[in-house]
Amino acid sequence: MRARLEDALGAPVTDTVTPGGGFGHQLAAALTLADGRRAFVKAAPDDDPLTAANVHEAAVLDSLPPGAPAPDLLGIHCAAGWTAVVIAHLNGPHPDLSPASGDAEQTWTLLDKLTSSPAPALYAAAVNGTPSTTATLHGWNNLLADPPADLAPAARAHLPQLTELEAAWPALAHGDRIVHGDLRADNMVRDHHAGVTFVDWAHASLGPACIDAASLAPQLILAGHTPADIARLLRDHPATANSPDTTTAFLAALTGHWHRNARKPTPPGAPGLRAYQHRAAAAGLALLGYCLS
Ligand SMILES: Nc1ncnc2c1ncn2[C@@H]1O[C@H](COP(=O)(O)OP(=O)(O)OP(=O)(O)O)[C@@H](O)[C@H]1O
Numbered sequence: 345m346r347a348r349l350e351d352a353l354g355a356p357v358t359d360t361v362t363p364g365g366g367f368g369h370q371l372a373a374a375l376t377l378a379d380g381r382r383a384f385v386k387a388a389p390d391d392d393p394l395t396a397a398n399v400h401e402a403a404v405l406d407s408l409p410p411g412a413p414a415p416d417l418l419g420i421h422c423a424a425g426w427t428a429v430v431i432a433h434l435n436g437p438h439p440d441l442s443p444a445s446g447d448a449e450q451t452w453t454l455l456d457k458l459t460s461s462p463a464p465a466l467y468a469a470a471v472n473g474t475p476s477t478t479a480t481l482h483g484w485n486n487l488l489a490d491p492p493a494d495l496a497p498a499a500r501a502h503l504p505q506l507t508e509l510e511a512a513w514p515a516l517a518h519g520d521r522i523v524h525g526d527l528r529a530d531n532m533v534r535d536h537h538a539g540v541t542f543v544d545w546a547h548a549s550l551g552p553a554c555i556d557a558a559s560l561a562p563q564l565i566l567a568g569h570t571p572a573d574i575a576r577l578l579r580d581h582p583a584t585a586n587s588p589d590t591t592t593a594f595l596a597a598l599t600g601h602w603h604r605n606a607r608k609p610t611p612p613g614a615p616g617l618r619a620y621q622h623r624a625a626a627a628g629l630a631l632l633g634y635c636l637s
């Protein structure tokens with residue numbers, strides 16, 4: 345595969361760096377070539393489900409409208425039973441979503457732009473048939489059936505209401521907007537030239553405009569924003585202001601998913617996942633406290 349990539353890129357690879365960030369187990373690395381160029385590559389064995397996700401991401405990157413906050417697709421290569429997706433390299437850190445930084449504001453603006461009109465036909469065709477992973481999010485129903493002893497009191501007090509909200513979500517999960525579907529700071533890079541750019545489009549789909557803004561909201565709380573400020577932002581943001589019920593149903597489903605999954609055993613290759621889900625579950629619940637009141 346290395347030889348195949350060097351052949352396609354036209355120069356030997358002299359360095360690879362695996363950035364810290366998400367929870368995946370595949371190769372996701374920045375390559376430096378002998379002539380100084382860089383490229384980002386995601387690769388997995390063909391029988392690993394991540395390969396299907398990477399191929400989907402490649403199709404999405406190739407179909408996003410001009411000006412979308414995403415890197416360009418450079419190519420897909422198969423060799424030795426592996427598939428590699430090569431993507432333009434972005435140069436910079438993850439954005440700082442804390443209140444002190446302007447990155448969160450820039451991200452809200454990008455989301456407004458991305459969701460203000462229906463997705464172009466090319467994008468709709470690229471994601472067509474791929475079920476939105478967000479539509480199946482749930483968790484409160486399982487917790488209601490058998491509430492764990494350590495369930496947060498605020499969750500326990502609202503369990504029937506949260507279960508009802510989450511049950512409403514699948515019917516609301518349809519729409520015609522671009523949905524990234526996994527928006528966190530570690531799936532963004534603040535490129536020195538392009539500014540905040542979204543990466544890891546493996547979960548992209550069509551859906552209502554509110555999904556990405558609503559999933560970003562608990563991330564901003566984890567980064568130090570107050571739940572009250574973020575609840576106010578969701579009330580006012582163009583992507584969420586017109587659909588408060590859909591936004592709240594989605595948040596309930598996402599938070600239920602975190603509360604349920606945080607209690608499962610650690611999956612192989614993702615040591616930090618459960619601790620993150622515990623933190624995210626608490627942030628989502630704090631936000632829901634404002635949406636429900
Ligand atoms: N085009 C790019 N240029 C530079 N760095 C990137 C690029 N795309 C992603 N990254 C960095 O690499 C990390 C991993 O990439 P990505 O999230 O796409 O991989 P993944 O294996 O699908 O993710 P996860 O680890 O979330 O499952 C990101 O967190 C980001 O820091």
Ligand SMILES: [Mg+2]
Nearest residue numbers: 366530531544
């Ligand atoms: Mg990622």
